[in-house]
Each structure stands twice: as C-alpha cells, then as structure tokens.
Amino acid sequence: MGLAKKLKNYNLYNEGNSYMGVVDEFAQPKIAHAMDEWRAGGMLGPVKIDNGLQMMEAEATVGGIVRQMLRQMGSASVDGVLLRLVGAYQSDDGSNVDQVEIVMRGRWEEIDMGNAKAGEDTKHKGKMPLAYYKLNINGRTEIEIDMLNAIYIVDGVDRYAEIRSAIGL
Numbered sequence: 001m002g003l004a005k006k007l008k009n010y011n012l013y014n015e016g017n018s019y020m021g022v023v024d025e026f027a028q029p030k031i032a033h034a035m036d037e038w039r040a041g042g043m044l045g046p047v048k049i050d051n052g053l054q055m056m057e058a059e060a061t062v063g064g065i066v067r068q069m070l071r072q073m074g075s076a077s078v079d080g081v082l083l084r085l086v087g088a089y090q091s092d093d094g095s096n097v098d099q100v101e102i103v104m105r106g107r108w109e110e111i112d113m114g115n116a117k118a119g120e121d122t123k124h125k126g127k128m129p130l131a132y133y134k135l136n137i138n139g140r141t142e143i144e145i146d147m148l149n150a151i152y153i154v155d156g157v158d159r160y161a162e163i164r165s166a167i168g169l
Contacts (some may be wrong), residue, residue: 002093010087012060014068022062024123026085028102029056029130031143053145053152056130058083058104061123069126072108079105079131079148098138105132 012023032054039046060083062069072081085102106128113124135143144153150169152160 003091005089005091013084025061027059029058061125075107080107101136103134106130
C-alpha cells in the first residue's frame, strides 16, 4: 500500500490572482448530505432519508491586507467570486506527485480582520458559502457540485440526473 500522501505545498488563486506567499491557511469545504431520520410502521428501526446536500463553506486566512478580498465583499451574485486551490500531494515512499485542484464559486459572507498589534503578524479570514465545487485529481473530475443547476457528479456518475429529468430540467 505504501505511505499516505501528504500535502507538500499548495497555492490559492482568487479570480486567477496568485496568493503565493499570502495565503496562510485554507479550510476546505465539507461535503455532507442533509438527512432526516425516518421510522414508519413495520420498520424495525429508523433510517436516514437523503434530502440533498448541506451548505458548503470554505475559509481562507491570509496575511497582511488583501484588498482584492475586501473589494469583493457585497457581491450581488451567489457565485460571484472564483477561488481555485491547487495542492501537491506526495508520499515519502518515492511515488509520483498528485495534483489536487479544487474550483469553487461563491461570495464572501464575512471577513474577520483579526487582531492588530504593532510588530506582529496580521491576518484576516474570509468565509465563503459555495454555490459551486469541483474536485479534480491529476486532471480527472472526482466530484462536481453545482447547487444552482442541480448537478451532483461523483466518479463520473450524475447522481441527480433522474431527479432533474423528472422535474423537466
């Protein structure tokens, strides 16, 4: 099996602008189904019924002042800001580097300017709910979620295609 592949380095792009040397940390969105417990007559116990996906959110922490993020506050569109996170994963067993790319669209919900103290690092953090998410590994799309267009693709299978068809989309 070998050793686990570890994130060796990464970069964040905001609308194509590189944040190399600026991005401190990036919290990747959690992908989770919205599920409700259901137990009806004759069932031995409850099951969870799938009701679609939960909200996805990403957070970026950057050093100093990043005017681009500040100027994007108040975007009128739920998918008005494009972020792209690219990482290089490698195992120390001599295996090849895997490129992991996450493409996201959303808008900043909040920007926390953090604390200010003379002579110390300053950081601010932006939180972004996502309308779009795509995970590529070595150029192959593993997961694609488009909330606005009701697209949910996992490993090449559109898991929502029949539902879209049933409602005339």
